[in-house]
Amino acid sequence: MASKTQIIALFLCFLSSTSSATYFKKRRHYRPCKELVFYFHDILYNGDNYNNATSAIVGSPEWGNKTAVAQPNNFGDVVVFDDPITLDNNLYSPPVGRAQGMYLYDQKSMYNAWLGFSFLFNSTKLVGTLNFIGADPLLNKTRDISVIGGTGDFFMARGIATLMTDAFEGDVYFRLRVDIKLYECW
Ligand SMILES: *[C@@H]1O[C@H](CO)[C@@H](O)[C@H](O)[C@H]1NC(C)=O
Ligand SMILES: *[C@@H]1O[C@H](CO)[C@@H](O)[C@H](O)[C@H]1NC(C)=O
Ligand SMILES: *[C@@H]1O[C@H](CO)[C@@H](O)[C@H](O)[C@H]1NC(C)=O
Ligand SMILES: *[C@@H]1O[C@H](CO)[C@@H](O)[C@H](O)[C@H]1NC(C)=O
Numbered sequence: 001m002a003s004k005t006q007i008i009a010l011f012l013c014f015l016s017s018t019s020s021a022t023y024f025k026k027r028r029h030y031r032p033c034k035e036l037v038f039y040f041h042d043i044l045y046n047g048d049n050y051n052n053a054t055s056a057i058v059g060s061p062e063w064g065n066k067t068a069v070a071q072p073n074n075f076g077d078v079v080v081f082d083d084p085i086t087l088d089n090n091l092y093s094p095p096v097g098r099a100q101g102m103y104l105y106d107q108k109s110m111y112n113a114w115l116g117f118s119f120l121f122n123s124t125k126l127v128g129t130l131n132f133i134g135a136d137p138l139l140n141k142t143r144d145i146s147v148i149g150g151t152g153d154f155f156m157a158r159g160i161a162t163l164m165t166d167a168f169e170g171d172v173y174f175r176l177r178v179d180i181k182l183y184e185c186w
Helices: 004-027
Strands: 034-042 055-059 078-084 096-105 111-120 129-134 141-151 158-169 172-182
Touching: 078 111
Parallel strands: none
Antiparallel strands: 034 078, 034 172, 055 078, 078 096, 096 111, 111 129, 129 141, 141 158, 158 172
């Protein structure tokens, strides 16, 4: 059985650790310094939509090919994309930038992707890039990925981007809503 002094010492330890945690919390910016919402649109090449396609399977497992996603769960496919970014959910709205990079499907037992891409802005309102990376468990309604940096108007930016699948048409078209919260702004 622990002695009274041991218990009191433990309690004091606990108190000091929680108060130092709140101390550090206060010093950090837990409120976003910038919030942005964008949509991007991905049309996967399927063998006969070359003019319309914005992405292509560039690597597939032995049992798949480059005009259809592999089964099961697209596992092993690597896709490179150059997708238009819009401010609303309309594919035909004037794009404000391009989302460029890749996604790959990295779980055989579940529909799960991994993303690495940049947003490139070159408009009268925004110039610069934002860089994203992270796991994308597609079956979740919302998925958080990291905003790991930026350039130009987003110099040194860091934060979190919440992805939501806003539309999904077969294997060829999807639209993602991206809610960006930056916690570091310069
Ligand atoms: C690719 O795979 C799909 C699905 O298995 C198949 O329907 C299609 O014919 C294949 N295409 C080529 C070019 O092999
Ligand atoms: C940005 O747009 C300007 C004006 O259209 C163009 O001259 C410049 O090359 C563009 N820069 C990039 C990085 O696309
Ligand atoms: C996905 O959703 C499940 C259940 O809703 C949750 O437990 C899990 O943390 C989520 N994963 C991510 C990476 O968001
Ligand atoms: C391009 O792809 C989109 C999404 O699948 C589709 O709605 C649209 O009709 C296609 N346009 C053409 C010209 O094929």
